[in-house]
Amino acid sequence: MLEIKNLSIAIDGKEILHNINLRIENGKVVILFGPNGSGKTSLLMAIIGLGNYKITSGKIIFKDRDITNLPTHERIKLGIGVMFQRPPTIKGVNIRDIAKFLGNYNEEEFRSLAKLLKVEHLLERSINMGFSGGEIKRTELLQLLLQKPDLSLIDEPESGVDVENINLVGEAIKKLLEKTYTAYSNNLPMKDHHKKRKSSGLIITHTGLILEHIPADEGLVLVEGKIVCKGNPYEIFDTVKNKGFNECLKCAIMK
Amino acid sequence: MSKMRNNEVVEKKDIDLSQYKVEKVPEYISEVDIKKLPEVEKSILLHAGVDLENDKADTFLMKNQTVVHKATRQSGVELLDTNEALAKYPELKKLHWKLIDPNTDKYTKFVYDNPESGYFIRVKKGTKAIFPIQSCLFLETPSVVQNVHNLIILEENSSVEILTGCTSKELGKDGGAHLGITEIYIGKNASLTYSMVHNWHESVRVRSRTAIYVEENGTFISNYVLLKKVKDIQMNPIAYLKGRAARARFNSILLSYPGSFIDVGSRVVLDAPDTSSEIISRVVNKGGKVIARGLISGNVSGVKGHLECQGLILEDGGEIYTIPQLNGLSPDIMLSHEAAVGKIAREEVEYLMARGINETDAVGLIIRGFLYEGLENFPNVLKQEIDRISDELGAKGY
Ligand SMILES: Nc1ncnc2c1ncn2[C@@H]1O[C@H](COP(=O)(O)OP(=O)(O)OP(=O)(O)O)[C@@H](O)[C@H]1O
Numbered sequence: 001m002l003e004i005k006n007l008s009i010a011i012d013g014k015e016i017l018h019n020i021n022l023r024i025e026n027g028k029v030v031i032l033f034g035p036n037g038s039g040k041t042s043l044l045m046a047i048i049g050l051g052n053y054k055i056t057s058g059k060i061i062f063k064d065r066d067i068t069n070l071p072t073h074e075r076i077k078l079g080i081g082v083m084f085q086r087p088p089t090i091k092g093v094n095i096r097d098i099a100k101f102l103g104n105y106n107e108e109e110f111r112s113l114a115k116l117l118k119v120e121h122l123l124e125r126s127i128n129m130g131f132s133g134g135e136i137k138r139t140e141l142l143q144l145l146l147q148k149p150d151l152s153l154i155d156e157p158e159s160g161v162d163v164e165n166i167n168l169v170g171e172a173i174k175k176l177l178e179k180t181y182t183a184y185s186n187n188l189p190m191k192d193h194h195k196k197r198k199s200s201g202l203i204i205t206h207t208g209l210i211l212e213h214i215p216a217d218e219g220l221v222l223v224e225g226k227i228v229c230k231g232n233p234y235e236i237f238d239t240v241k242n243k244g245f246n247e248c249l250k251c252a253i254m255k
Numbered sequence: 256m257s258k259m260r261n262n263e264v265v266e267k268k269d270i271d272l273s274q275y276k277v278e279k280v281p282e283y284i285s286e287v288d289i290k291k292l293p294e295v296e297k298s299i300l301l302h303a304g305v306d307l308e309n310d311k312a313d314t315f316l317m318k319n320q321t322v323v324h325k326a327t328r329q330s331g332v333e334l335l336d337t338n339e340a341l342a343k344y345p346e347l348k349k350l351h352w353k354l355i356d357p358n359t360d361k362y363t364k365f366v367y368d369n370p371e372s373g374y375f376i377r378v379k380k381g382t383k384a385i386f387p388i389q390s391c392l393f394l395e396t397p398s399v400v401q402n403v404h405n406l407i408i409l410e411e412n413s414s415v416e417i418l419t420g421c422t423s424k425e426l427g428k429d430g431g432a433h434l435g436i437t438e439i440y441i442g443k444n445a446s447l448t449y450s451m452v453h454n455w456h457e458s459v460r461v462r463s464r465t466a467i468y469v470e471e472n473g474t475f476i477s478n479y480v481l482l483k484k485v486k487d488i489q490m491n492p493i494a495y496l497k498g499r500a501a502r503a504r505f506n507s508i509l510l511s512y513p514g515s516f517i518d519v520g521s522r523v524v525l526d527a528p529d530t531s532s533e534i535i536s537r538v539v540n541k542g543g544k545v546i547a548r549g550l551i552s553g554n555v556s557g558v559k560g561h562l563e564c565q566g567l568i569l570e571d572g573g574e575i576y577t578i579p580q581l582n583g584l585s586p587d588i589m590l591s592h593e594a595a596v597g598k599i600a601r602e603e604v605e606y607l608m609a610r611g612i613n614e615t616d617a618v619g620l621i622i623r624g625f626l627y628e629g630l631e632n633f634p635n636v637l638k639q640e641i642d643r644i645s646d647e648l649g650a651k652g653y
């Protein structure tokens with residue numbers, strides 16, 4: 001699905017991501033760990049090609065196509081979706097205005113998703129204007145569920161979300177990544193559902209809470225702009241939780 | 256504010272009126288079938304919000320100085336040529352040239368001293384007009400000055416929506432001038448929604464003088480839209496809220512292009528207890544100079560007013576001055592203002608692009624959002640044209 005080769009990224013002339021290599025296979029979910037300021041969000045923004053993030057070397061391949069120099073919206077059209085950590089407020093533009101561009105869904109689906117995510121009261125408001133932390137996450141997910149991307153880049157889905165809402169967010173991401181067996185299987189046997197499913201995810205988390213909802217396939221640790229570890233996400237999370245990121249640096253299997 | 260800056264702000268563009276021809280107002284006019292007007296003209300009018308095919312509106316059409324069509328099918332609503340009305344009802348002299356002093360400035364005086372023409376609208380006591388009245392002031396010949404004088408009277412407990420579309424043909428480099436006087440009287444409990452689109456050719460120069468008198472519990476709502484490039488325009492309507500609990504709201508949308516000089520404001524005098532007003536304006540500047548004024552004067556206690564002006568500069572070289580003024584002449588009044596001028600945030604454009612929206616559409620969406628946010632109940636006929644132009648502005652990049 002996605003392959004990143006030797007990617008380095010600079011902001012304002014300063015390199016913040018160094019020689020990143022990463023692969024996400026069809027249908028797989030990769031978790032990205034790393035301390036504050038290590039460059040996790042920057043990596044996501046570089047994948048979708050936002051202007052501040054200048055590629056100084058390397059390549060981004062999506063669905064066998066080199067997208068390194070494509071404008072953002074064209075990358076999105078190829079099947080990438082992003083859930084922003086801190087999306088901007090846009091005055092006078094509401095979710096419905098944006099949804100019109102998101103593609104294939106009908107009004108009924110729109111309403112039932114809005115209901116599921118408990119964002120019905122936000123549909124006509126200026127997007128993100130005065131939204132609570134949880135409301136921002138839920139409206140971001142509504143947009144992604146309407147967009148139905150093949151690769152979802154999800155930045156801290158659980159930060160600022162209360163215990164009750166985390167279940168909701170977890171369910172929504174599960175649906176997005178086609179991990180909700182009954183919803184997507186069409187009564188296919190599980191083995192066929194696996195084969196058919198291609199939705200992939202790259203999820204950034206600090207709390208690890210999302211791991212309780214989504215079966216993840218791989219974990220990566222990013223420290224100071226470098227990927228220092230790759231492995232079982234549950235094991236990595238456990239290590240970080242108990243011993244901190246320093247333990248990953250000591251291990252540094254990627255050296 | 257320094258003195259020099261102040262002088263710059265009040266800069267006025269003078270118009271030498273001697274360069275324009277004054278047309279006579281004909282004595283007798285045969286009615287034109289507006290549905291049979293050439294398609295080109297219909298389309299020009301449509302862009303100014305006036306739909307001649309619309310059977311759900313009463314229509315008034317004036318070309319240069321000549322009223323060519325006026326028809327109302329609504330009982331309790333009168334729609335006449337101002338000159339005709341003055342001849343028919345001599346008592347109107349008590350209202351004509353009373354809210355606006357002919358000596359206000361040379362443009363007002365020019366209209367006073369020369370033949371003038373315009374619409375007279377009266378809504379009778381208790382009449383709630385079902386259909387809106389659309390009136391079009393059309394400048395069709397180069398080098399002509401159009402002297403307009405409109406008179407609107409809403410009697411007690413009446414209401415109506417009036418849409419005025421001011422527009423012109425391609426007038427070449429000679430251009431034309433539009434001098435407009437409008438006097439509006441709103442009686443007790445009456446309500447007027449007064450929408451106006453200015454969609455001029457880029458060689459046209461405009462001076463518009465409007466005054467509104469509002470009695471007890473009356474409502475005046477103005478929606479003003481300046482969509483296309485204009486050479487220069489200066490207007491600053493004033494509403495006098497004279498009766499208890501009278502309200503006025505001015506919504507303005509101004510688009511400015513390179514070479515335009517726009518000096519547009521709204522003024523409200525809160526002259527009776529419990530009166531209130533809001534002045535909201537949005538300026539999108541793609542070039543040219545815009546002065547956006549607002550003045551609310553609170554003369555008695557217990558009145559409320561809010562003034563808000565926001566500007567968006569799309570290109571370097573465009574200028575927006577906002578001049579919000581609040582005049583508190585009594586304790587116990589609530590007046591506030593907000594003004595902000597900025598650029599489109601790159602971050603907002605990119606957020607929309609991250610939803611698969613191309614840059615053009617993203618900028619269009621942001622401009623539209625900027626224009627409508629906070630403008631309550633903006634008429635749909637005006638929105639269509641604004642939407643179209645927002646998309647165009649997005650397409651031309653930012
Ligand atoms: N637009 C920007 N301009 C300048 N510096 C930036 C910009 N974006 C990111 N940075 C810097 O790049 C580094 C990485 O930031 P990034 O947001 O990618 O970290 P993160 O791993 O997502 O952190 P967190 O866990 O706190 O969200 C930080 O030092 C940050 O200050």
Ligand SMILES: [Mg+2]
Nearest residue numbers: 040041042085
């Ligand atoms: Mg981050």
